[in-house]
Amino acid sequence: MIIHLIVACEIMFWVFIAAGLAARYLLRKPTLGAALLICAPLVDVVLLVATALDLRGGGQANFSHGLAAAYIGVSVAFGHSLVSWADAQFSYRFAGGPPPVSPPKYGTPRAVREWREFGKAALAWAISCGLLAVAIFLVDDAGRTEALEGWISNLTLVLGIWGVVALSYTLFPKREKLTARG
Numbered sequence: 001m002i003i004h005l006i007v008a009c010e011i012m013f014w015v016f017i018a019a020g021l022a023a024r025y026l027l028r029k030p031t032l033g034a035a036l037l038i039c040a041p042l043v044d045v046v047l048l049v050a051t052a053l054d055l056r057g058g059g060q061a062n063f064s065h066g067l068a069a070a071y072i073g074v075s076v077a078f079g080h081s082l083v084s085w086a087d088a089q090f091s092y093r094f095a096g097g098p099p100p101v102s103p104p105k106y107g108t109p110r111a112v113r114e115w116r117e118f119g120k121a122a123l124a125w126a127i128s129c130g131l132l133a134v135a136i137f138l139v140d141d142a143g144r145t146e147a148l149e150g151w152i153s154n155l156t157l158v159l160g161i162w163g164v165v166a167l168s169y170t171l172f173p174k175r176e177k178l179t180a181r182g
Contacts, residue, residue, distance in 0.1 A: 002064035005050050006071050009043045013075065016040040017086050025095040041079060044072050048131070055135055061144050066132065066151030073128030073155075077120045106176045111169040118166040125159045 016039040024033030051068040055061060091097030104110045129152050136145045 002051060002054060002068055005047055006064070006068055009047045009071070012043045013040050013079075016043065017083060021087060021090040025090055037083060040083065041075070044075050048072055052135075052138075055139055061135065061139065061146070061148045063147060065135065066148055069131040069135070069148075070124075070128045070151065070155060072131060073124040073126070076127050077124035081120065105174065107173045111166070111173055114166040114169040118162050121159055121162045125155050128155055 016036050020033045020036030020040070022033075023029045023036055027033075047068055051065055055065060059065075085100070088097070088100040092099050103113055132148045132152050136148050139145050
């Protein structure tokens with residue numbers, strides 16, 4: 001049930017964003033657009049409550065409960081930048097707005113961007129692991145929460161790899177290829 005709810009929440013997240021941007025730019029109703037955009041993060045609350053109720057009701061913690069915590073963490077940490085990206089794309093394509101700014105590809109600006117994204121990943125990790133730790137504490141049955149502890153280890157590994165990638169752009173910055181002229 002939780003897996004289906006995660007899929008439904010992801011779909012609803014993008015439906016609210018698309019509807020909010022359509023209301024803002026196509027219908028020229030910024031208040032309605034803002035209200036719809038605010039509904040996007042509320043989808044996470046639905047998932048959080050459903051997951052908590054499932055565990056509280058005696059459900060065995062499994063992969064889907066860990067995935068729900070990871071989904072919520074990523075959604076909270078990266079949600080604003082996803083909405084900003086979608087807003088810039090929508091404004092440009094449908095409302096005559098300026099072209100979206102492409103992320104930097106080379107040198108120090110690229111390294112700074114990678115560290116900023118790592119910061120979001122660290123926030124997602126903290127939220128996800130915090131939710132997992134609270135679930136483990138509240139269930140208070142090691143036999144029922146073993147899968148959640150595995151999620152903490154896996155999320156920590158992913159964060160470590162992300163940090164290595166960000167560090168690589170600092171130590172070995174990607175440089176623009178020079179082309180021969182003439």
